[in-house]
Amino acid sequence: MKVVLSGGGTAGHINPALALADVLRDRGHEVVFAGTPTGVEARLVAQAGITFVPFEAAGFDRQAPWTLVTSTLKILGSARKAKRWMKEISPDVVVGFGGYVCIPVGLAAESLGVPVVVHEQNSVMGMANKFLAKRAASVALTYEVAGKDVADASKLVVTGNPVRASIASATRAEGRLMLGVPEDATMLVVFGGSLGARHINQAVCNLKSRLLAVDDLYIVHITGPKEYDSVVECLALSEEESRRWTVMAYQDRMPETLAAADCAISRAGATSLAEISALGLPALLVPFPYATEDHQTTNAKAYVASGAAFMLPDDALDSEEFSEKLFALIEDESVRAAMRKAAGGFETQDAAAKLAEVVCRCARA
The missing domain is CATH 3.40.50.2000 (Glycogen Phosphorylase B;)
Known part of the structure; x- marks a missing residue:
């Protein structure tokens, strides 16, 4: 055929x-x-x-x-x-x-x-x-x-929504070796899709001190090509801080990166959600507010309703609610375990x- x-x-x-x-x-x-x-x-x-x-x-x-x-x-x-x-x-x-x-x-x-x-x-x-x-x-x-x-x-x-076999076959160990993240550390991946997400980047940068104060937290921050320079300038990471906070414009090896992560901050585009659900990755979803007919919010609702993710509107990124949800995701293993179990129901x-x-x-x- x-x-x-x-x-x-x-x-x-x-x-x-x-x-x-x-x-x-x-x-x-x-x-x-x-x-x-x-x-x-x-x-x-x-x-x-x-x-x-x-x-x-x-x-x-x-x-x-x-x-x-x-x-x-x-x-x-x-x-x-x-x-x-x-x-x-x-x-x-x-x-x-x-x-x-x-x-x-x-x-x-x-x-x-x-x-x-x-x-x-x-x-x-x-x-x-x-x-x-x-x-x-x-x-x-x-x-x-x-x-x-x-x-x-x-x-x-x-x-x-189909995902490539490379997503399902990627392993935590392989991803952590690639990224230099210790096996027993907690890893947060931040990404906004192929073009990045300025408001998410800014909100995460504003929490730099609080995030780096979390013991053994490693952050992989994928900014999008247009946002890379401004994020690097905003974070102004020292050599020691750069050991735990990796900033990159784009990541061609997303399967290994997502497999290595314990949790994610992401937009709610179709591919991002499919990859997150395929790997059972706990996530805080921030739908892009200008998507046609607000479809990213609709995309995310099914995940949130099942317990597989948190969701926050873009205009709440500068609120205390954002940090509360983010730190619950990072610091509470029981929250992540419940999300991983719920994600299995999507059969992606x-x-x-x-x-x-x-x-x-x-x-x-």
Whole structure:
């Protein structure tokens, strides 16, 4: 079977696609990826050793109505190119993970009678997925609520959000050796997704003295590339303090980093939550307040309701409530143990296999 995967814009669209690719290739299927030439997908897909085919796509700016015309023309042009390409390779199924590039790829598939499967990572369906869901053979969801706008409910299936096998297989010992963190220390990882999170960084920096006063607490602080210099300047760590507080702009080896950690502060993006739940990592979630329809808050609610995480709104990061929740997470092993147990109920480790079954069922005979 030949499968075309498509997605773009953020790592949150690409990582679950790569997790599915791993499963499909292990089962002997051929996988190719269609994405934008300059998006993060071009780099991540190449690193995974998957054939990458570029197509131009762009959204439109509501503040600049004329961009609707230019983006539509770009998408239609790419749809024609994608159709010619698909005639050459004859795929059995196309799987879209979100991002504007999925629209021309999905339209090309539809015009050729190739089944389309959509996977939505978040609790609110993105525009591209919403568009393709009307035409899809199946719509796979991480959260059931994301399917509320799909008229044909028979298409819907909840699979969870796939994570790559490297997440599930990473070990605490391996991560701690890589990071230089003693086995018996407590480790906090701070990260805001691939772009970082300024307000989280600032709030954590403001607690520097209190955090370093905790015996044997090690902090791995992933700032995001744009925030690195300001965080380093704000913390002004001495050589001794740097032994326990590691600041980095970006971390390519997140599986080992998360496996090494005892607890985390994170945004509530789909990929971050999937990786946290796959590892059973206790977390304080701070949803990004400007996400579409506040979907990160909706994403996080299921974790909080089950007892797998704390949650705090972004505008409360400067309050005492933030430090209370953070230090409860750091200092109380019983709190972390309860969260680890609750996280096991999400079965994230099986999501890639579940999605692969949906794709195989929908593939053109």
